[in-house]
Amino acid sequence: MTRWIWINRFRSSLAFKVIFSTVLLSLGVVWLTGSTLYAQLSDRIQKVKLDSSLAEARSAVFNAQYRFVVAQNAKESVIKQIVEDVVVNSSTIIGTSVNGHEVALLLTRPSSKGSINYERTSNLISASSIPTALRSQVQKSTTAQWSKTTIRYANGNRVPGLAIGQKVSIPKIGAYEMYLIFSLEDQNDTLELLSRSLLLTGLTLLILIGLITWLVIRQVVRPVREAARIAEEFTAGNLNLRMQVESNDELARLGIAFNEMASSLQNQISRLENLSRVQQRFVSDVSHELRTPLTTLRMAAEVIHSARKDFDPNISRSAELLVAQLDRFERLLEDLLEVSRFDAEVAVLESVQFDMTQLVIRCISDLSLLASEYGISIEIHHPDQPVLVNADTRRVERIMRNLITNAIEHADGEPVKVTIVETGNTLAVGVRDYGVGLDGPSAYRVFDRFWRADPSRARVRGGTGLGLSIALEDARLHNGELEAWGRPGAGAHFVLTLPKRAGDAIEARLIRLQPEDYLSTPE
Numbered sequence: 001m002t003r004w005i006w007i008n009r010f011r012s013s014l015a016f017k018v019i020f021s022t023v024l025l026s027l028g029v030v031w032l033t034g035s036t037l038y039a040q041l042s043d044r045i046q047k048v049k050l051d052s053s054l055a056e057a058r059s060a061v062f063n064a065q066y067r068f069v070v071a072q073n074a075k076e077s078v079i080k081q082i083v084e085d086v087v088v089n090s091s092t093i094i095g096t097s098v099n100g101h102e103v104a105l106l107l108t109r110p111s112s113k114g115s116i117n118y119e120r121t122s123n124l125i126s127a128s129s130i131p132t133a134l135r136s137q138v139q140k141s142t143t144a145q146w147s148k149t150t151i152r153y154a155n156g157n158r159v160p161g162l163a164i165g166q167k168v169s170i171p172k173i174g175a176y177e178m179y180l181i182f183s184l185e186d187q188n189d190t191l192e193l194l195s196r197s198l199l200l201t202g203l204t205l206l207i208l209i210g211l212i213t214w215l216v217i218r219q220v221v222r223p224v225r226e227a228a229r230i231a232e233e234f235t236a237g238n239l240n241l242r243m244q245v246e247s248n249d250e251l252a253r254l255g256i257a258f259n260e261m262a263s264s265l266q267n268q269i270s271r272l273e274n275l276s277r278v279q280q281r282f283v284s285d286v287s288h289e290l291r292t293p294l295t296t297l298r299m300a301a302e303v304i305h306s307a308r309k310d311f312d313p314n315i316s317r318s319a320e321l322l323v324a325q326l327d328r329f330e331r332l333l334e335d336l337l338e339v340s341r342f343d344a345e346v347a348v349l350e351s352v353q354f355d356m357t358q359l360v361i362r363c364i365s366d367l368s369l370l371a372s373e374y375g376i377s378i379e380i381h382h383p384d385q386p387v388l389v390n391a392d393t394r395r396v397e398r399i400m401r402n403l404i405t406n407a408i409e410h411a412d413g414e415p416v417k418v419t420i421v422e423t424g425n426t427l428a429v430g431v432r433d434y435g436v437g438l439d440g441p442s443a444y445r446v447f448d449r450f451w452r453a454d455p456s457r458a459r460v461r462g463g464t465g466l467g468l469s470i471a472l473e474d475a476r477l478h479n480g481e482l483e484a485w486g487r488p489g490a491g492a493h494f495v496l497t498l499p500k501r502a503g504d505a506i507e508a509r510l511i512r513l514q515p516e517d518y519l520s521t522p523e
Helices: 002-012 014-070 076-089 132-140 185-236 250-306 313-343 356-366 368-374 393-409 440-445 455-461 467-477
Strands: 101-110 145-152 158-170 174-183 351-355 378-381 388-392 416-422 426-433 481-487 491-499
Touching (some): 014 145, 014 158, 014 174, 014 185, 101 158, 132 145, 132 174, 145 174, 185 250, 250 313, 313 467, 356 378, 356 393, 356 416, 356 426, 393 416, 393 491, 440 481
Antiparallel strands (some): 145 158, 416 426, 481 491
């Protein structure tokens, strides 16, 4: 849970991104710099210790060898006293001196059988404190050799150390190895102190960098957040807010430009809203005002039409045309009124439960006379059980009448197929004809108001040019969708997808827009 909170915070906050990135990069730089500095200081401290220890070891071995050479004819007690002086008395107790060391004299090989073993170690250190590998190197070399080790005392103490050894020869006794073991405890304490100091300094530096970055980002991000908040208010419809400008820097210029843009947008939106209101009022007023003369014209036309048998054939035909055009004009006014409701966003749903299959069958039955005039047969494929839907019956029926009428008028004598498919929460109706069809661009523009793919043809066959546009608005009012597909000479396919309860989301497209009977045909 905490991980997702940090991820969301990182995605949604510019300040958090910048601070996190800056601290992360600074961490890399501090770590790299601290590691390099620590490595250099550590190497330098160890090198100084090694050089001083080598010099001291060489001097101690030289003095011991000199004393053994001088005492080559001395008695055993004298040689033993020299060994004691070299090993025990010359060692310094670790902890009392920075250069404190221990001494070990180890036998390599005796000169003769029965010779006395003068092996000694200072302060009871274990001979195992000398690494085996170092002894092998000392035995093969004539110069001093060194190796890091651990000084082991008889009481169990362990101290990090540096062992330096070289061969010495005790006359008449045999070959020995003399080792000086220097304590590295002080150097390790120094390096540990240095490591802690670098770590503490690095953490302090990171905190300071993060704090400075936060202060800088706060000054930069605050106007951006204010601009985002005002933009959100703009989206919500509050067009009067503006950014406060209190300085003359780049951010102030940003605020001034933002305010000018906001004022320009407010003016443009107000102008467009006024134009839209004027247009809607004009359409609504004109539609209502035309109803009164239209009613009078219809009454007069019906009187003339009822007596057309007594007129000259030309006048009789004119009476029939007059009634037909008045019907078309009345449908146009109704469509314009419906369009004005959609534009004013006052269209409402009156949802009831009904059987979609029965509604489609009723629409087909009502349009059977039109289909017979065009010589069209209509096939319907639907589930065996009722397809119950909770929607606005009037609007859904208007959609289906528009789609089926459009298919009949453009089928060119070919049959029309209507398919109904349902799932748990979604239904779809497909209307397929095999007539003149549509080209690619027409399928996208067929729902535009007053748009006609073939104006000359449409004037003979078509209606008001608003039917499919209103059908699309009716479908979207239910939270559904209406789509069109077509190919020249291959017909058209319109698919209506609706939720079974108006306003719910549609789960999927149940009917493929490109019909299955066209899949084998190359594009």
